[in-house]
Amino acid sequence: MEPSFSIPYGKQEITDADVQAVTEALRSELLTAGPLVSAFENAFADHVHAPFAVAVANGTAALHLAAIAMDIKPGDRWITTPLTFAASGNCILYCGGEIDFVDIDPATLLLDLNQVEEKLKSGKYKGIVAVDYAGLPVDLELLRNMADKYGAKIIEDGAHSPGGYFTNSKNEMCFCGDGKYADAATFSFHPVKHITTGEGGMITTSNEKTANRLRILRTHGITRNPSELHENYGAWYMEMQELGYNYRLTDILCALGISQVKRADENIIRRRKIAEVYNHELKDLPVDLFIPEKGVGHAYHLYVIQTEKRKELFDFLRSKNIFVQVHYIPLHTMPYYKQMGFAKGNFPYAEAAYEKILSLPMYPNLTETEQGFVIDKLKEFFI
Numbered sequence: 001m002e003p004s005f006s007i008p009y010g011k012q013e014i015t016d017a018d019v020q021a022v023t024e025a026l027r028s029e030l031l032t033a034g035p036l037v038s039a040f041e042n043a044f045a046d047h048v049h050a051p052f053a054v055a056v057a058n059g060t061a062a063l064h065l066a067a068i069a070m071d072i073k074p075g076d077r078w079i080t081t082p083l084t085f086a087a088s089g090n091c092i093l094y095c096g097g098e099i100d101f102v103d104i105d106p107a108t109l110l111l112d113l114n115q116v117e118e119k120l121k122s123g124k125y126k127g128i129v130a131v132d133y134a135g136l137p138v139d140l141e142l143l144r145n146m147a148d149k150y151g152a153k154i155i156e157d158g159a160h161s162p163g164g165y166f167t168n169s170k171n172e173m174c175f176c177g178d179g180k181y182a183d184a185a186t187f188s189f190h191p192v193k194h195i196t197t198g199e200g201g202m203i204t205t206s207n208e209k210t211a212n213r214l215r216i217l218r219t220h221g222i223t224r225n226p227s228e229l230h231e232n233y234g235a236w237y238m239e240m241q242e243l244g245y246n247y248r249l250t251d252i253l254c255a256l257g258i259s260q261v262k263r264a265d266e267n268i269i270r271r272r273k274i275a276e277v278y279n280h281e282l283k284d285l286p287v288d289l290f291i292p293e294k295g296v297g298h299a300y301h302l303y304v305i306q307t308e309k310r311k312e313l314f315d316f317l318r319s320k321n322i323f324v325q326v327h328y329i330p331l332h333t334m335p336y337y338k339q340m341g342f343a344k345g346n347f348p349y350a351e352a353a354y355e356k357i358l359s360l361p362m363y364p365n366l367t368e369t370e371q372g373f374v375i376d377k378l379k380e381f382f383i
């Protein structure tokens with residue numbers, strides 16, 4: 001018998017402890033700009049092994065402020081991948097920068113770093129937004145070496161990858177967002193992500209000056225810090241020193257974030273276990289799997305497979321209440337990007353991947369029964 005439940009591709013997990021943490025925050029004195037903001041920042045910084053973390057309203061705000069902090073100016077050219085969510089590219093446009101895509105490596109679905117280097121060689125590019133697509137970390141050591149040669153900056157879009165890591169040439173584990181190689185990294189706390197605050201985001205960096213600037217930018221560009229003021233007339237005095245935004249995250253949401261971060265390590269273990277089961281059970285089906293190389297800790301925001309029969313499989317699984325999804329329609333083929341001059345055919349590997357990719361259910365509280373049902377339906381479709 002088929003179960004009556006529906007299974008999404010991603011879903012939040014809210015525990016009684018989460019609810020209690022939010023309730024306590026609601027009863028506290030400060031609902032925003034209070035002590036829970038820095039407490040969440042510290043807990044998240046510990047989780048991703050970053051020196052500094054700045055909480056903001058959502059992952060897009062994180063990218064926007066990171067782009068400002070990287071001094072993207074009108075006309076500056078930045079590179080990103082076409083196989084990503086719109087925000088990874090839009091943040092460059094918000095600052096008046098010009099976007100150029102580099103195609104993906106079809107083996108990993110990440111930016112093809114050889115092609116990135118070819119572009120950087122021209123000396124025309126100021127930076128790269130590197131996306132850890134699906135939770136697979138970009139080799140930032142390699143990218144940093146290239147970027148340094150050509151004077152480019154790196155924003156790591158880690159929306160999919162908190163808890164992910166790669167191993168560098170010194171055999172060190174380098175966690176996504178740890179600030180070792182990227183100038184800044186951004187995260188999202190949307191409900192389908194690893195940690196949720198409903199809406200929320202974080203920027204991490206190892207540069208204290210960048211962190212301080214980000215804190216000012218998220219609150220209108222206003223500072224009250226006596227050591228930063230141009231003039232000082234007393235305790236009421238504050239200065240707006242640059243054009244900022246209200247991108248603050250409330251204490252209510254930070255309370256939820258703090259409670260969620262406590263389970264982040266165990267949840268990533270669970271995601272990796274779910275992936276192992278898929279890897280094993282699907283290996284004989286006519287689908288491509290993306291198995292990470294040794295030394296790479298995939299964060300598995302998404303579990304992506306590739307199949308020539310994607311459309312039919314999508315419809316079949318959806319008819320069984322399995323809400324698989326396609327991540328992503330290549331950004332350069334979106335109408336807004338097309339009117340900037342991009343066209344279908346520009347990035348053939350991203351476009352070919354788009355025709356075949358499918359994200360299967362992947363979230364920590366996916367039960368064995370539910371995953372078994374998904375696997376049975378995949379087998380039923382192919383065999």
Ligand SMILES: Cc1ncc(COP(=O)(O)O)c(C=O)c1O
Nearest residue numbers: 058059060085087159188189190
């Ligand atoms: C790769 C990537 N970057 C950025 C974002 C933006 O995050 P948010 O939805 O929190 O604004 C997302 C969200 O889905 C994403 O997947």
